[in-house]
Amino acid sequence: MRFGVVVFPGSNCEADCYHVINKVLREDVEYVWHQETYVSGYDCLVLPGGFSYGDYLRCGAIARFSPVMDAVSSFAREGGLVIGICNGFQILLEAGLLPGAMLRNTSLHFICRFVNLRVENSSTPWTNRAAPGQVLRIPIAHNEGNYVVDRDTHRRMVEEGRIILRYCDGEGKVSEEANPNGALDNIAGICNEGFNVFGLMPHPERASEEILGSADGLVIWESIMAYHAERG
Amino acid sequence: MAELYEELGLTEDEYRDVVRLLGREPNKVELGMYSLMWSEHCSYKSSKMVLSQLPTRASYVLQGPGENAGIIDIGGGLAVAFKMESHNHPSAVEPYQGAATGIGGIVRDIFTMGARPIACLDPLRFGDPSRARTRYLLGGVVAGIAGYGNCLGIPTVGGDIYFDACYDENPLVNVMCIGIMRKENLTRGIATGVGNAVVLIGNRTGRDGIGGASILASQEFDETSQEKRPSVQVGDPFTEKLLIEACLELLEKGLLVGLQDLGAAGLSCACSETAARGGVGMKVWLERVPLREEMEPFEIVISESQERMLAVVEPEKLQGVMEICARWGLNAVVIGEVSEGDLLEVFWFGEKVAEVPASTLANGPVYDRRAEKPEYLAEANSLDIASLSHPTDYDRVLLELAGGPNLCCKRWVYEQYDHMVQLNTVVYPGSDAAVLRVKGTSKALAVSCDGNSRYVYLDPYLGTQIAVAESARNVVASGGVPMALTNCLNFGSPERPDIFWQFREAVRGLADAARHLELPVVSGNVSFYNESFGEAIYPTPVIGMVGLIGNLAHRRTMGFPAEGLLVVLLGETMAELGGSEYLHLVHGLTGGRPPALDLSREKVVQTTCIEAIRRGIIRSAHDCSEGGAAVALLECCCYGERGADLRAESDLLPHEWLFSESQSRFVVTVAEEDLGSLRRLATVRGVPLQVLGRTGGRRLRINDWIDLEVAEMRRAREEALERILSGGGHED
Structure with missing residues (x-):
């Protein structure tokens, strides 16, 4: 399987994603520079975390205008797998590939810590290796992870099973106390209608080796690989 | 010029020295350069003699003090660069930007040497936590560190925080950065090769931070301190991130002769230090410096605008340097060239506006300050502790200690820092030392910062020894063998004999402990004038220790x-x-x-x-x-x-x-x-x-x-x- 990790000026998790794909998953991976206008030969594109263009405007608001984003959009339209992690998720929202927007965390602070996530739909390309309702321990690290979306879209996403991950406690209970940033309905990760575009605030690449405190993020990577293998 | 040199912070004697060295009166540009370079902050004029006793060598030390950072060999072709610095006064005046640019400065010191920054640690000292001003300063400083450091993608993995009323007006913001490099990428801040180009890379130059080193860092505080806000630089972490990537790529491809960051004293410092280290001269054409606003030559040479680097490049490699900088969206302009002799010559549209021997700027005056044992010591040391009442409810005392501002858990702070990015942190903040794995090997680094200023206040010699011992102990508890240390020495005014005595005793303690524990001091920083309204902080030497864990399983x-x-x-x-x-x-x-x-x-x-x-x-x-x-x-x-x-x-x-x-x-x-x-x-x-x-x-x-x-x-x-x-x- 061949991954492409998109690099924007100010991305800072691209090397981490590269490391996990290359050294832990042992799959092919290449960087895709933000000025590329055409991407091909990839089975999955990763938009990594960071502060693209410094995030001096709204997070991701400038990155969406990068030449590469047109290519990412076409890739997604054709059914290609696109995963946006943290800032990558924010860019997908700004680019309109996923619905909704991000507000600042309710604490008004950057938050870096492990959180628990309940897998709400385990029959997606991103979560097929998870048991229904499985709790994953994966860290977050962001300032703007307070997800909002209009009521109708939210209802539709619930009905269609597009809410993939929700913040929960260690026992899998979704509660206000377990919500680190104020996100609507404890939403931590969502998909588009075709389930081939996935955005999530937590960093699975930071939880892909036991030595870093958790390997639960592997569930997501391995789901991608299983989906790809099955699809052929 | 008489009023001007005083305004700029030079003494009458220093001014006379400038006249003697030049053989004439300096003009305004030259005076601006000398005043900055001879400030305490840049010249170490009060501390230099005392610091010379520190042990700096070991077989594995690749670079000791005198460069942008110290470097040690950790085997397998890898080396570790690290240094600690202070950004106390800027943070007192404008906590967010002060702390943010502190990170920016120390990070540049590390990648300037050719190392990729892999972690920051921030020892912080604040005043009485019940005061609103303390909360304002702490909130701003932590947000500034987070805002800048998180954006760079460098994890902030440790540090410490203590509260004491002695820091009410003068908080301490020390920052340590650690980088890792392949040995062959070691680069120095040196200019050599007559005819080589001098390239300014990064942000445009503006009026921010003019005189930061002399006005903020080398004077004590009084009621006019808030007026010094314009002397605080403004940080742009996005550009810094691009600079890191571009500079490391330039070094990796072997395109640079030397690299130096622009920090205190801006171009004056970067040009004179690189030229002095290389024993060459330098011509600089100021009109080529990209500006944000209209500025006079006097301002351009001393501006402390952030996120700028000075590279020395052989002419045939210039094209390659420009291409890489352009790819990263960075300004890169040839602003000068290496010349024969030892003169730093500065031009402004063809007119020579300064001509000074580079080494006279870089090697400022040296003072042997008067030291006198402070009077408070006898009384403070004679406290009869045995005669004090004894507690009866030990549970309550223990909970109070553990829940007190100094010993309580600092999670509220370190969760605002990205302490995980780069996937090296294998022991997160909250234990004795942070542990960072070295990818591609079975090794790890254990790093810790320590400095209990109460001990140092009561006995500067012993207190500083304890700081060294404790930081080493933290590394050992984490499974590491302590290798080398850096330090930041925060004191009051060296012009006061009682303060200078504290400083001298502290450095003696540092030297003795380092020698005994076989820990070379490879880099460091001195911050004087930490006083306000005539009241100095407790003498606060902070030690940053780096240790090596040979096998990750031993963490x-x-x-x-x-x-x-x-x-x-x-x-x-x-x-x-x-x-x-x-x-x-x-x-x-x-x-x-x-x-x-x-x-x-x-x-x-x-x-x-x-x-x-x-x-x-x-x-x-x-x-x-x-x-x-x-x-x-x-x-x-x-x-x-x-x-x-x-x-x-x-x-x-x-x-x-x-x-x-x-x-x-x-x-x-x-x-x-x-x-x-x-x-x-x-x-x-x-x-x-x-x-x-x-x-x-x-x-x-x-x-x-x-x-x-x-x-x-x-x-x-x-x-x-x-x-x-x-x-x-x-x-x-």
Whole structure:
């Protein structure tokens, strides 16, 4: 399987994603520079975390205008797998590939810590290796992870099973106390209608080796690989 | 010029020296350059003589003091660059930008040497936490560190925070950065090769930070301090991130002769230092410097605008340098060239506006300041601690200590820092030292910062030795062998004999401890004039220690890792409550003598611990320091989420055994079958050892003195800082 990790000026998790794909998953991976206008030969594109263009405007608001984003959009339209992690998720929202927007965390602070996530739909390309309702321990690290979306879209996403991950406690209970940033309905990760575009605030690449405190993020990577293998 | 040199911070004698060196009166541009370069901040004029006694060498030291950062060899073709700096005064005036640009500066120092920055640590000191101003400063500083550091993708993995009223007006913001490099990429801030191009890379130059080093960093504070806000630089972490990537690519491809960051004193400093190090001259054409606004030559040479680098490039490699910078969207302009001789010549549209020997700028005056033992010491040291009342409710005292501002859990702070990015942090903040794996090897680095200024206030020589010993102990507890140290020496005005005595004694202590523990001092920073309204801070040397863990499997944390292990106290507990957290919190006093430190004992206790860790005997280890054995044991319980049932056999009074801060001690755990091996290792080295009891259960029990639930102790520790900072204190 061949991954492409998109690099924007100010991305800072691209090397981490590269490391996990290359050294832990042992799959092919290449960087895709933000000025590329055409991407091909990839089975999955990763938009990594960071502060693209410094995030001096709204997070991701400038990155969406990068030449590469047109290519990412076409890739997604054709059914290609696109995963946006943290800032990558924010860019997908700004680019309109996923619905909704991000507000600042309710604490008004950057938050870096492990959180628990309940897998709400385990029959997606991103979560097929998870048991229904499985709790994953994966860290977050962001300032703007307070997800909002209009009521109708939210209802539709619930009905269609597009809410993939929700913040929960260690026992899998979704509660206000377990919500680190104020996100609507404890939403931590969502998909588009075709389930081939996935955005999530937590960093699975930071939880892909036991030595870093958790390997639960592997569930997501391995789901991608299983989906790809099955699809052929 | 008479009024001008004074305004710029030069003394009359210094001005006369400038005239003598030039053989004429300096013009305004030259005077601006000298005033900055000869400021205390840039020239180390008061500290240089004293610092010369520090041990700086070891077989593995690749670069000692005098460059942008120190570098040590960690084997396998890899080296580690690190340094600590202060950004105290800018942070007092404008906490967010002050702290942010502090990060920017130290990070540039590291990648300038060719190393990729892999971690930052931030030792912070603030005033009385009940004051609104303290909360404002702390909030701003932490947000500034987070705002800048997180954006760069460099994890902030450690540091410490202490509160004391002596820092009310003058907080301390020290920052340490660590980088890793392949040895062959080691680059120096040096200009060589006549005819080579001098290239300015990065941000445009503006008026921000004009005179920061002389006006802010080299003067004490008074009621006009807020007017100095325009002297604080404004940070742009996005450009810094691009600079890191571009510069490392330039170095990796071998395109640079030398690289120097622009920090204090801006172009004046970068040009004169690189030229002086290379023994060459330099021509600089100021009109080529990209500007943000209209500026005079005088302002351009001293502007401290951030995120700028100076590169020395051979003409045939210029094209390649420009291409890489363009790819990263960075300005890169040839602003000068290396010339014969030793003159730094500055031009403005063809007109020569400055001509000075580079080395006279870079090597400023040196002062042998007068030192006199301060009067407060005799009284402070004579405090009769034995005559003070003794507590009866030890549980309550322990909870108060653990939930006090200095010893409580600092999670509220470190969760605002991205401490995980780069995937190297294998022991997260909150244990003795942060541990960073070195990818592609089985090695790891253990890093820690320490400095208890109360001890230093009561005995600068001993207190500074303790800071060295404790930071080394933290590294050892984490499984690392201490290799080398950096430091940031924060003091009041060196022009005051009592302050200078503190400084001299502290450096003597640093030198003796470093020599005895065989720890070269590879880099460092001095911050003087930390006083306001005539009142100096406690003398505050902060030590940053880097240790090597040869095998990742040897990393340790403080937490009790399993049920039924034996809890062992290595070292000896004496009645030493002088300068302790107990004395401060319970009696509101800072007095007596700091705990004694026998460096030979310290060394053998550390080698016993590290040897036992390497052999897999010790399962967890924690340094005993502020708050004594009781707080150390509480921390082991909280971190491991596990209790312990312990008996302390001692002639000491209960509160002495519990809260004494005797040095050279570790709390460790071992399996029962390994106790004999630990005993042998300890006995051979003459290290006292006491088996206290066993881990297990949900309570910490010590004799009939302490009986507390782990959950309650955790609440006390973990909820404290947010409570303290959420107010309840008086406004001022």
